[in-house]
Amino acid sequence: MGIKKIILCVAACALAAFALAACGSGGSSTGGSTGGTSAEGGGTDGAIGDSGNQGGTLTGAYAAFPDYLDPALSHTGEGWTAMYSTYIPLLTYAHANGAAGGKVIPGLAEAMPKVTDNGKTYALKLLKGLKYSNGEPVRASDFLHSLERVYILNSSGSPFYDDIVGAEKFAKTKKGGISGIETDDKTGTITIHLTRPRGTFENELALPFAAPLPANTPDEDLSADPPPATGPYMITHSKPGSGWEYERNPQWAQVNGKLMPQIPAGHVDKIDIKVQRNPQTAVNEVISGSLDWMANQVPPDRYQEILTKYEGTQFRVEPTVSTYFFWMNTTVAPFDNLKVRQAVNYAINPAALERIYSGRLKGNQQILPPEMPGGEKVDLYPHDLKKAKELIAEADPSDREITVWTETEPPSNDVGAYYQGVLQELGFKVSLKILSPDNYFTVIGNSSTPDLDTGWANWFQDYPHPNDFFQPLLSEESIAATNGTNLSRFADPKLSQKITELGEEPLGPEQEAAYAQLDKEFMEQAPMAPYGSSTASTFVSDEINLENVIYNPTFGQDLTSFEFK
Structure with a gap:
């Protein structure tokens, strides 16, 4: 994000019926701890969450308003958290901790897709009788309209779907529709034709970008007036910069x-x-009970205090699959020079950054997180300031004048x-912006x-596949005029082709080794300076x-699992 993906996604926030989303830039975060109810697709007799204590109003705080509250546009952990169970795609991710939460299951579709034509045709069928929160019926053709809207809005999520026949043409012309998607509203069938096999396509169909919306949804950012929902909750009020509210979707219990x-x-x-920009205030409000949950991280100077006093009762450390890095714009001086980019990598000291994060970050210098398949140690640039200066x-x-970009949320400012x-x-x-x-x-x-010129960023997984750390961050197709996720604007046709070819193959030991090698090849070109992977945290009131x-x-946190004692 999530950016899913790319952003300090760290687990953001909200929606009662759904599991907070990524990030990443992008953006997205990682998984899980013990406890909770998991939804594995099929095999349950009733809607999960019907048992346990019911009722009440959950109050939460974000350190910032999400990038967007529009499923076609949001690509951050904060945004995905807020819309995970509001806008349900044809496929979705299981509401579960850890690896189980990375499983793709049917959402609005009756079942997982039937894949034919050597991996190039996906056939799905919409569940019969679904309704949006405003009472309108969900139609198969809504999927086509919603995906076209992703392209019309120049969303950073559009490259995930470029392999659909006609998608790249539609991206350029914004006319004529995406010819590779066939829908039948009478039968509910949806058939998707790809130009080539794509081993990650089921994962990408489960991302918020692909969630159907009513066909008359305006082709504009709807963060201030989010569209009707299909999930357990609907957003009833949104004031960008200040906060937003949810109520139960009346169509959920009925249909x-x-x-x-x-x-x-x-x-x-x-x-x-609500948006609470002062993390110290958010911590104090959770402790006092005036706030039920803070979505973002406990500030570094309070971390050990909260960990020691509340771990296991109100506080829990959550692992993530994430990469924190400094991007360098390779299209402009001085970062168009490979030696300069390599020098920066030598000069960065991950150990120093671990101290800034107060133990929440584990230093490394690789693109793929250690928890991701293919995530092997890359150590091309051990800290060496003398070498960097040489x-x-x-x-x-x-050109020796540089602007560094970062955000105000601690510790990104530090x-x-x-x-x-x-x-x-x-x-x-x-100069620092x-x-x-x-x-x-x-x-x-x-x-x-x-x-x-250069700046801070992070990326949390959109889905549990190494392609998610290469295609959005480093492929040529992810260089965009707006909502770009290739922040380094790095273009290497040969390496981009390798990303494409690996993405066509099922993931196995051979492919994992190839992704590890790809990580090394990219880092030899040093388009970014990765410095570590972080943990996230869950901090709630005693209630x-x-x-x-x-x-x-x-x-991130699945708000369908939040309940009062």
Whole structure:
């Protein structure tokens, strides 16, 4: 995000009936702890979440408003958390902890797709009788209209679907429709034709971008007036920058929940989310009980205190599949010079950054997180400031004025200041721009933003496959004028082709080894400076049953699992 994906997704937030989403830029976060109810697709007699304590209003706080509250546009953990069980795609992810939460299960579709034509044709059938929260029937053709809307809005999620026949043409013309998607509203059938096999396509059909919306949904950002929902909850009010609210979707109890028993119904009746930009205040409000849950991280200077006093009762550390990094714009000086980029990698000290994160980050210098298949150690640039300065001297860049970008949320602000200091030590004149998390990734993903030299970012998994850390972050197709996720604007046709070829193959030991090699080949070109993977956390008031809270590997805390004691 999530950016899924790319953003300090760290687990964001909200929606009572759904599991918070990524991130990442992108964006998305990772998975899970013990406890909670898991939904494995099929084999349940009723809607998950019907048991346990019911009712009440859950209050939560985000450190910033999500990038978007529109499923076609959001690509951050905060946004995906907020919409996981509001907008349900044809396929979705199980509401479960850890690896079980990475399983793709049917959502609005009757079953998993029938795949034919050597992996190039996917056939699905829409559940009969589904309704949006406004009472409109869900139609098969809504899927086509919604995916076309993703392209019309130039969403960062569009590259996931470029292999659909006609998608790339439609991306350019915005006319004539996507010819590779056939729908029949009478039978509910949806047939998708691809130009080539895509081993990750079921995962991508389960992302929020692909969630059907009513055919008359406007082709504009609807964050201030989110569209009708298909999930257990609906967003009833949204004020960008301030907060948003949910109520139960009346169609869930009447229709949709009976058709999708594998998806939790949730426990609370309402959810009120506010933007609380002061993390110290959020921590104090959770302790006092005036706030039920804080979506973002406990600030570094409170982390050990909260861990020691509340772990196991109100606080839990959550593992994530994530990469934190500094991107370098390879299209402009001085980062169009390989030696400069390599120098930066040598100059970054992951151990120093571990201290800034107060133990929440494990330092490494690889693109693929260690928990991801193919995530083997890459150690091309052990910390060596002397070597870094020698490379700068060899490169002798004529442009030594650099702008570093980061966001205000701790510790990203301190990390940006650290990076500024490193570049100054290498002889650059560095200015630091610190933006609100509300629009940070939108701004740095827009190629028209001036002085996009280098900056901080992170990426949490969109789905449990190594392709998710290469295609969005480093492929040529992810370089975009707006909502771009290839922040380094790095283009290497041969490496992009390798991403495409590996993405066509089923994931196995041979492919995992190839992804590990691809990680090394990209890092030899040093388009970014990865420095570690982080944990996330769940911190709730004493009124919430922590044991039952699910932390999904892509969407974070599953708010359908939040219940009052």
